[in-house]
Amino acid sequence: MRKTQKKTDEYTNAIPSVKDSFDKALTDAKAINDNDSATQEQIDTAWRTLLNEIHKLGFQVGDKTKLQALYDEMSKVDLDDYKDGVSKENFVKALEQAATVLADPNTMQKEIDKAYDELETAYSLLEKAADKRQLKALIEATKEYQQEEYTENTWGIYAEAKAKAEEVYNNVDATQEEINEAADNLLAGMLQLRFKADSLLEEVVEEAKGIDLSQYTVESAATFQVLLAEAQEMLNNNDLSKEDEGTINAKAMELKAAQSKLEPIRTAGSEATQTVQESATPKADAAKTGDVVSITGLGLLISGISLLILRKKK
Template structure:
């Protein structure tokens, strides 16, 4: 329009120079030539750009999503260019459509089992379990929590972490109840060794030593505690009292084995009381 207006003014000017005429002609010819470049129709391109608004990045692979973003950037540049020609619009449309078609869905990773396993372990009370088994499980718990928080973790990584944590959980060992074992040890320690035969007492002493070791072992298993209880119980049941040798009449030198004094005391005391009773009855008969 500007070139055409200028050309009309010069055409009506009889005093216009040849240079002015030539310059105006060239300007108008160039402007007319530019009219051959039609303005691109952007309606379809705009519709295609709008169709990508509902796409979610997390549903697609990183590479295919990046390609889409690049195509979208170029398409918006063309849309914002008032002088964009149809060729540019068509090219932007084709590139964007190719990027949309090239979107690759990301693997849907199911972390529900892993999350449930992590929550189960986190709900356990550490002091109820044998320390070594608890410490062995902790690295698996930490690894599982890391995978759980990793948005890019694959299903294989999730499954592997879940399996490892499950094994760690199953390998946990509860601390056994040692109350009965302690009671048996106390019972054995409360007995008087002098009252029993050396052979059977030696068995008890040996089992008490073993039971004490199990009692003080923080790593002792339920089976070990039960075995110690059974062995000590059997040893206590097998105790044999020392026999008391009869004292011959008139023998005041009958030997008493070391440790027999206590066991001999009560029979002798009974004999003395019986003798006093007999003597008293005899004296009353004489008086009568």
């Protein structure tokens, strides 16, 4: 009986656990049968056990071919393409259950078919999410951007666009239209960014600010101060970019030139001062015609008037 039973398709296709229990029952029954001292009760018990195992041979190994093919296909699904929620959670569970069934050598066709149907249904209920891949790529591309490297105005536009883009990206209910708009605005903000100008103006201004203008004539110091104020204002403009470097460098050169033209104030004992004092003193043989002023005195008066006019013009 043992050899005959094991040659049947029923035995061959039985699940492994049933085969193991059948083999044990058959071996025990054979031992009882060969034991002349066995009691009738032992014989009856061995027979009932073996008969039960014969019935269990009907637990046949199921065909997992279709389930395996479906599982392989569903394992490639990119869950980022679908909305979060119950439908996605159910799909993940169905996929895990299918894997369990495929790994279990004792699963029967009924269990396999159930796992197949549940996985197929769970996939059909997945809700397609809007495509955020382009928006995600743009956000990732800006991770290394540093505010201090860009002009204030262009950074403000970019920062606003990026904040909106991140808000839309994190919104699970965002529509494709909202995502596309956020991506377009972020890209536009990135393209508008301008690097801050890099020039020698700051160095020239710092040097100029350290000059003691009290040591120079009022006229030359006034010209220098005007240019210094203009240069300082230019430095304070955070919207000047690389495109403005030519203008900035020109201002630096202009300020440097004004610095070189500063005229030191003459000391009281200098030769020039003495000459002016001497020329301002009336000579003994100067013409004496009533109230007419000396030629030298008239020259000084004209010079003084000219200087006054120049100051007013400045």
